[in-house]
Amino acid sequence: MLKEWVKMAKPEEAELNERLEKARAELSARQVQVKEKKLPVMVMLEGWGAAGKGSVLGKIIKNMDPRFFKVATMGKPTEEDLREPFLYRYFSKIPEEGKFMFFDGGLLEEVTNDFLHDNLDDQGYRQRITSVRRFERTLSDNGYLVLKFFFHISEKEQKKRIEELKSDKNTSWRVSKADEWQNHHYDKALEIFDRYLFDTDQSKAPWYLIDSKDKKWAELQVTEYMVRAIDTALSNEKQSALLVQNTFELLPIKKLSEISLDKELTDEEYRKELDECQKKLRKLHNEIYRKRIPVVILYEGWDAAGKGGNIKRIASALDPRGYEVHPIASPEPHEKARHFLWRFWTRLPKDGHIAIFDRTWYGRVMVERLEGFCSENDWQRAYNEMNEFEKELSDWGAIVIKFWVQIDKDTQLARFTDRQNTPEKQWKITDEDWRNREKWDQYEVAIDEMLEKTNTSFAPWHVLESNDKKYARIKALKTVIKEIEKRL
Amino acid sequence: MLKEWVKMAKPEEAELNERLEKARAELSARQVQVKEKKLPVMVMLEGWGAAGKGSVLGKIIKNMDPRFFKVATMGKPTEEDLREPFLYRYFSKIPEEGKFMFFDGGLLEEVTNDFLHDNLDDQGYRQRITSVRRFERTLSDNGYLVLKFFFHISEKEQKKRIEELKSDKNTSWRVSKADEWQNHHYDKALEIFDRYLFDTDQSKAPWYLIDSKDKKWAELQVTEYMVRAIDTALSNEKQSALLVQNTFELLPIKKLSEISLDKELTDEEYRKELDECQKKLRKLHNEIYRKRIPVVILYEGWDAAGKGGNIKRIASALDPRGYEVHPIASPEPHEKARHFLWRFWTRLPKDGHIAIFDRTWYGRVMVERLEGFCSENDWQRAYNEMNEFEKELSDWGAIVIKFWVQIDKDTQLARFTDRQNTPEKQWKITDEDWRNREKWDQYEVAIDEMLEKTNTSFAPWHVLESNDKKYARIKALKTVIKEIEKRL
Numbered sequence: 010m011l012k013e014w015v016k017m018a019k020p021e022e023a024e025l026n027e028r029l030e031k032a033r034a035e036l037s038a039r040q041v042q043v044k045e046k047k048l049p050v051m052v053m054l055e056g057w058g059a060a061g062k063g064s065v066l067g068k069i070i071k072n073m074d075p076r077f078f079k080v081a082t083m084g085k086p087t088e089e090d091l092r093e094p095f096l097y098r099y100f101s102k103i104p105e106e107g108k109f110m111f112f113d114g115g116l117l118e119e120v121t122n123d124f125l126h127d128n129l130d131d132q133g134y135r136q137r138i139t140s141v142r143r144f145e146r147t148l149s150d151n152g153y154l155v156l157k158f159f160f161h162i163s164e165k166e167q168k169k170r171i172e173e174l175k176s177d178k179n180t181s182w183r184v185s186k187a188d189e190w191q192n193h194h195y196d197k198a199l200e201i202f203d204r205y206l207f208d209t210d211q212s213k214a215p216w217y218l219i220d221s222k223d224k225k226w227a228e229l230q231v232t233e234y235m236v237r238a239i240d241t242a243l244s245n246e247k248q249s250a251l252l253v254q255n256t257f258e259l260l261p262i263k264k265l266s267e268i269s270l271d272k273e274l275t276d277e278e279y280r281k282e283l284d285e286c287q288k289k290l291r292k293l294h295n296e297i298y299r300k301r302i303p304v305v306i307l308y309e310g311w312d313a314a315g316k317g318g319n320i321k322r323i324a325s326a327l328d329p330r331g332y333e334v335h336p337i338a339s340p341e342p343h344e345k346a347r348h349f350l351w352r353f354w355t356r357l358p359k360d361g362h363i364a365i366f367d368r369t370w371y372g373r374v375m376v377e378r379l380e381g382f383c384s385e386n387d388w389q390r391a392y393n394e395m396n397e398f399e400k401e402l403s404d405w406g407a408i409v410i411k412f413w414v415q416i417d418k419d420t421q422l423a424r425f426t427d428r429q430n431t432p433e434k435q436w437k438i439t440d441e442d443w444r445n446r447e448k449w450d451q452y453e454v455a456i457d458e459m460l461e462k463t464n465t466s467f468a469p470w471h472v473l474e475s476n477d478k479k480y481a482r483i484k485a486l487k488t489v490i491k492e493i494e495k496r497l
Numbered sequence: 498m499l500k501e502w503v504k505m506a507k508p509e510e511a512e513l514n515e516r517l518e519k520a521r522a523e524l525s526a527r528q529v530q531v532k533e534k535k536l537p538v539m540v541m542l543e544g545w546g547a548a549g550k551g552s553v554l555g556k557i558i559k560n561m562d563p564r565f566f567k568v569a570t571m572g573k574p575t576e577e578d579l580r581e582p583f584l585y586r587y588f589s590k591i592p593e594e595g596k597f598m599f600f601d602g603g604l605l606e607e608v609t610n611d612f613l614h615d616n617l618d619d620q621g622y623r624q625r626i627t628s629v630r631r632f633e634r635t636l637s638d639n640g641y642l643v644l645k646f647f648f649h650i651s652e653k654e655q656k657k658r659i660e661e662l663k664s665d666k667n668t669s670w671r672v673s674k675a676d677e678w679q680n681h682h683y684d685k686a687l688e689i690f691d692r693y694l695f696d697t698d699q700s701k702a703p704w705y706l707i708d709s710k711d712k713k714w715a716e717l718q719v720t721e722y723m724v725r726a727i728d729t730a731l732s733n734e735k736q737s738a739l740l741v742q743n744t745f746e747l748l749p750i751k752k753l754s755e756i757s758l759d760k761e762l763t764d765e766e767y768r769k770e771l772d773e774c775q776k777k778l779r780k781l782h783n784e785i786y787r788k789r790i791p792v793v794i795l796y797e798g799w800d801a802a803g804k805g806g807n808i809k810r811i812a813s814a815l816d817p818r819g820y821e822v823h824p825i826a827s828p829e830p831h832e833k834a835r836h837f838l839w840r841f842w843t844r845l846p847k848d849g850h851i852a853i854f855d856r857t858w859y860g861r862v863m864v865e866r867l868e869g870f871c872s873e874n875d876w877q878r879a880y881n882e883m884n885e886f887e888k889e890l891s892d893w894g895a896i897v898i899k900f901w902v903q904i905d906k907d908t909q910l911a912r913f914t915d916r917q918n919t920p921e922k923q924w925k926i927t928d929e930d931w932r933n934r935e936k937w938d939q940y941e942v943a944i945d946e947m948l949e950k951t952n953t954s955f956a957p958w959h960v961l962e963s964n965d966k967k968y969a970r971i972k973a974l975k976t977v978i979k980e981i982e983k984r985l
Contacts, residue, residue, distance in 0.1 A: 015746035015954070135695075146700045207623075212634045213700050217742045237740055241874060244737045249729045254705045254722070258503035386729060466503070 010210060011161065011203040016220040017230075025229060032232040033072045039239045040077045040109075046243050047106040049153045049347070052235065055117040056160030057198075058188030059170040060221045065160070066113055068228045069235075078109035085187075086119065092301070092359040094405035095137065096144050100354040103148065105346035116141050117159070117209075121201045122187065125194070136404065138208045143397045149213035150250035150390060151348050154242040157214060158231055159206060160221040164195040249386035253393050257400065258466040264457045270417055273477035286486035287326035293493045294327050294363070301361040302496060303407040306489065307369045310414025311452075312442045313424040315478040319414060320365055322482045323489060332363035337372070349373050349383075349391070350398055360406070369411075370395055374459045379451055392462040403467035410492050412485060413460065414473045418449055498698060499649065499691040504708040505718075513717060520720040521560045527727045528565045528597075534731050535594040537641045537835070540723065543605040544648030545686075546676030547658040548709045553648070554601055556716045557723075566597035573675075574607065580789070580847045582893035583625065584632055588842040591636065593834035604629050605647070605697075609689045610675065613682070624892065626696045631885050637701035638738035638878060639836050642730040645702060646719055647694060648709040652683040737874035741881050745888065746954040752945045758905055761965035774974035775814035781981045782815050782851070789849040790984060791895040794977065795857045798902025799940075800930045801912040803966040807902060808853055810970045811977060820851035825860070837861050837871075837879070838886055848894065857899075858883055862947045867939055880950040887956040897956035898980050900973060901948065902963045906937055 020028065043050060054062040070078060081102045090098050104110035120137045123129040129137065149155050162170070171192055174180040191198050210216050217234045221227035274282070297304060306323065308316045324334055335356050344352040350370055358364035373395070378388040402409050416424075425446070428438035445452070464470050471488045475481035508516065531538060542550040558566060569590045578586050592598035608625045611617040617625065637643050650658070659676055662668045679686050698704050705722045709715035762770070785792060794811065796804045812822055823844050832840040838858055846852035861883070866876040890897050904912075913934070916926040933940070952958050959976045963969035 010744070014744045017743070017747065018749065142698075149700065208696075210630075211700055212637065212702075213739065215739060215741055218744065234742070241737045241739055244874065246734055248736055249732045251701065251703060251726055251729055253703055255505070256498070256502045256706065259505065261506065386732065 010206040010216065011159070011199065011218065014161075014218050016161075016218075019220070019223060019226045025225060029225065029229045029232070032229060032236060035236045036069070036232050036239075037072055039236060039243075040074055042243055043109070043239060044077065044107040047346075048239070048242055049104045049106045049148075050109045050239065050242075051104055051112070051148065051153055051155050052109060053112045053115050053117075053155075053157045054160065054231075055115055055158065056219070056221065057162050057167055058185065058191050059167055059174065059183075060160035060162045061170075061224050061227060062113055062160050062221075064224055065221070065228045065231060066111055068224075069232060070111065073109070077107075078111060079104070080111045080113060083112055083114040083118070085122070089359075092361075093357060094401045094407075096140055096401055097354060097357060099144060100348075100351065103153070103347055103351060105343060106152075107346070116144075117157075117202070117205050121198070121205050124201055125198060138205075140401060140404075141209055142211065145209070145211060145214040146253070147350075147394050147397070148348065149211075150394075151387075152247055153348070154238060155214035156235060156238055157209075157216050158219050158234070159202070159216055160219045160227065162221055164192065166222055167192050167195070247384070249384070250390060252386075252389055255393060255396065255462065257396050259462070260464050260466055260469050262460050262464040262470060263472070265415060265453055265460075268415055268472055268474060270415065270420075270474050270476040272474045272480045274479045274483060276479070279479040279483065282483045283322065283486070286483060286490060287322070289490050290323070290326040290486060290493075291328070293490060293497070294331060296497055297363075297408075297493060298328075298331050298361045300497070302493075303358050303360045303402075303405065304363040304489075304493065305358065305402055305407050305409050306363065306365045307371070307409070307411040308365070308367050308414060309369055309371050309375075309412065310473070310475065311416050311421055312445055313421050313428070313438075314414040314416045315475045315481055316367055316414050318478055319412075319473065319475070319482050319485050320367055323485060324365065326486070327363060331361070332365065333358065334365045334367060337366060337368040349377075350394065353398070357402075370398065371459060371463070375452060375455050376445075378455055379448060392459070396463055396465055396468075399463075399465065399468040408492050408496055409468035410489055411463075411468055411470045412473050412488075413456070413470050414475045414481060416475050418446075420476045421446065498694040498704065499647070499687065499706065502649075502706050504649075504706075507708070507711060507714045513713060517713060517717045517720070520717060520724060523724045524557070524720050524727075525560055527724060527731075528562055530731055531597070531727060532565060532595040535834075536727070536730055537592045537594045537636075538597045538727065538730075539592055539600070539636065539641055539643050540597060541600045541603050541605075541643075541645045542648065542719075543603055543646065544707070544709065545650050545655055546673065546679050547655055547662065547671075548648035548650045549658075549712050549715060550601055550648050550709075552712055553709070553716045553719060554599055556712075557720060558599070561597070565595075566599060567592070568599045568601060571600055571602040571606070573610070577847075580849075581845060582889045582895075584628055584889055585842060585845060587632060588836075588839065591641070591835055591839060593831060594640075595834070604632075605645075605690070605693050609686070609693050612689055613686060626693075628889060628892075629697055630699065633697070633699060633702040634741070635838075635882050635885070636836065637699075639875075640735055641836070642726060643702035644723060644726055645697075645704050646707050646722070647690070647704055648707050648715065650709055652680065654710055655680050655683070735872075737872070738878060740874075740877055743881055743884065743950070745884050747950070748952050748954055748957050750948050750952045750958060751960070753903060753941055753948075756903055756960055756962060758903065758908075758962050758964040760962045760968045762967045762971060764967070767967040767971060770971045771810065771974070774971060774978060775810070777978050778811070778814040778974060778981075779816075781978060781985070782819055784985055785851075785896075785981060786816075786819050786849045788985070790981075791846050791848045791890075791893065792851040792977075792981065793846065793890055793895050793897050794851065794853045795859070795897070795899040796853070796855050796902060797857055797859050797863075797900065798961070798963065799904055799909055800933055801909050801916070801925075802902040802904045803963045803969055804855055804902050806966055807900075807961065807963070807970050807973050808855055811973060812853065814974070815851060819849070820853065821846065822853045822855060825854060825856040837865075838882065841886070845890070858886070859947060859951070863940065863943050864933075866943055867936060880947070884951055884953055884956075887951075887953065891955035896980050896984055898977055899951075899956060899958045900961050900976075901944070901958050902961045902969060904963050906934075908964045909934060 054066055056062055102110060124134050145155050171184050171188055174184045206216050219227050219230050308320060310316050320334060340352060353370045356364060373391040374388050377383045399409050425438055428434040460470055473481040473484050542554055544550055590598060612622050633643050659672050659680055662672045694704050707715050707718050796808060798804050808822060828840060841858050861879040862876050865871045887897050913926055916922040948958050961969040961972050
């Protein structure tokens, strides 16, 4: 792309100023429309070192209302960043609807930099490209406007700028070693930039190449492209996106109706096993901490299936400094205003840590599906989006353990009634629980479909037969132990 | 993609049959909805030799109404095909709205085959990928549903099938040398298939990989994916697509108001030049015929600017066996039912031949824009679609000559009045001409924008100052001569 690209001629000064004034006013006016239409706009500014991204960005936002945008300066991943999945620092910064997010630097720079400095081989590069494409597709499929700008300057121009910056004490700090390296290996860098641009040019998230020899001209190009793309996005009603094929290995899994729930433990067996398992898990927690292996444990199940008590038995075996339990309720406004996976991306553990989710992203294909909180296309797309999300976790090195806590309908009724009749348990039962219970059959269809479509080899489901809670707790502990031991 | 792909498990026979029956019925029902919603559906069936594409296709269409679909068997390009641009045989076969077109084999097979047999180097391969991406994007941006299936079998399975086919006289003809070559070089072929799939997997035209070890199972996969994708497409209203950046070199060009129209020739000069130019052109026509260079000449201009007479002076110098004039009126229903470029793709000359278009695809950004025959997003997208179209012509080796025939408003009035008052010219003037004249200023804005945005280095505009028709005719002849001579 870059190599064949022929730049547009820069207009004369007078025309440039006139167009710039117009474009600035237009972008400024679009902010309110973007807000009203609830359009999330993600703008990636990438390119050569010293190409002037920062200064153009400065000009653009000067023209905007701070309530409508945020800026994320990406740079090289920090040590903290490196303890999270590759996409973490990007996904956690996606804009909410009606807002702009500007990324100063980002995916292109990170991936090409790793490739140039031999932190990625060809296969690793390709894996990154796959992640980037998935990330951008997930966003654009969900109505995000994804704009990607590449700031281009020549080798000579870059050299000139670097020297100018270095010659002044006040600016010399802005020249990084990486910039200098890049200038000395310009052709090599050009080659990989070109490859990355080609590999990630998507019809719903296309690249715009920016001639940035002149800063005002660069600002004009970016602003005009932004206005044009925003207008296009504003003119569309919410769209359904083509569903992507599942290409992950799916393991066979029983339907809920095929699960036998008669397993149980005596109190004595339970106490003995509990003690042994918790001791073992405590040791393992130590080991994964030292080896920096992240663990993500998911709990889904029927109301009153015993998730809370089950989680407690896991958690009480863990060192409190090394785990966190995330109870997931309905999303708050700022969460609803973003892609549904956002509130889970931002709750991921650091490596060596454990995150336990009490209810999870699978709400998308259960309650959100059944209550019509999202469109059919949304929840149908979600199976793949969730598998891809868990693939990122798995590629990062995480152990992903998904529990479905199963009880039968009679057991639920008995527990509901008990809660209703026991004063200190009454807070645990609501009208909503009863309403959900009425939809048992619809839920069962949705859950069976969910289990079938997301039972991937890298993040399979484990069913906890929980008519007898004791049995379920021990099985959960043993499963966690087994999965961790497998990895060590 | 192919290398990491994990196939879905084939269902048990009973389930398979049940699902197949259901899917067939659904696809059958979708035909009418596709027709009502005017959705054009393009289905590409690609994959390994002997993978069973043909037999699955046969099953699928057995289930459909012949009024709703067509099949194009692509195979290797014929000698005739090779005299046209690479994309010609694909673009000329796109479905009309409300209809299905099945391609048996196609782009993947052609491009990878050329690459495997050293007819394409890396750069050539990349150029093809660019063409394919543009083709698919153009279609999906215009509301086409583009479905791409890759039929996959293992080396062993392919070998078995080839041997089975060969062992029977009645089927041995179906095994091509290419199939056998492929099986002997399976890993090499896998490598390039995988690369092609990765390079052309687009969010609006994604690949679906089909496990085709079992034919009934393959049919089920294809049918289910088709139904699902059709449902998604049917649920959307017409969408605006993001505009792609122009990355072609645009030459500076004068605005219409800056063109001086006082150039003229005496009758004597005209006769002399006409004679000389036509003789020269006659010779050149012979040469381009021998060298198999295609020539595409476009005429656009104001009503009564003198296009017809101008074309006549070119045409009369040419050998009638080697050229064709295409007068372009409003599109007919079957043309309107396809992408606007379709009726031009199908009128391209063979190599060594000349096609002259009296009005052209530029109608999209003039009359269709001003009369609201297409949406704003449609005509804004068209600049790039037309540049890309002409790039395909240019890459093919064509000389593309675009004439804008310019007169001033007074001259038009004089000619209109003359036509009105001269009985044998009255057929040439209609109420519509007068109505268009009233929109002169709006047209001028649109034309200036068109000239600016499509004046590419590989297909630049030539203005013919035609207040004096004689001058314009000689300039046209000289331009054609010069452009051909440049190439020889």
